Amino acid sequence: MKYTLWIALLLTIIGGVSGYYFQDMFYWAGHSFFWFNIGAALAFLCSLIAVGLVIYTHLKKGFTTRDMLLLVIILPVAIGTLFWTTFVYAMWHG
Numbered sequence: 001m002k003y004t005l006w007i008a009l010l011l012t013i014i015g016g017v018s019g020y021y022f023q024d025m026f027y028w029a030g031h032s033f034f035w036f037n038i039g040a041a042l043a044f045l046c047s048l049i050a051v052g053l054v055i056y057t058h059l060k061k062g063f064t065t066r067d068m069l070l071l072v073i074i075l076p077v078a079i080g081t082l083f084w085t086t087f088v089y090a091m092w093h094g
Helices: 004-027 033-060 065-093
Strands: none
8 A cells, every 4th residue: 555654644643633632522421421432442443553554564565764754753643642542541430
């Protein structure tokens, strides 16, 4: 796939934004966990798929110097979103 890293960047942005705002989703329907769980799942899945696409790209063709700029953006944001989502989800349910 020619645009694998661009797709991973898009998923990282979706996951990062969703991960940032999913805490507020708890209050959307009168303290319902429905939207909270939807936001957490969206953040986690998008970030996990983005990291998977980066690994897939590395195993398939390796990285060029042009790809490194995308990797500097994708990996920290996606991994940070995974950790943040896990932390906040554990705190709300803990």
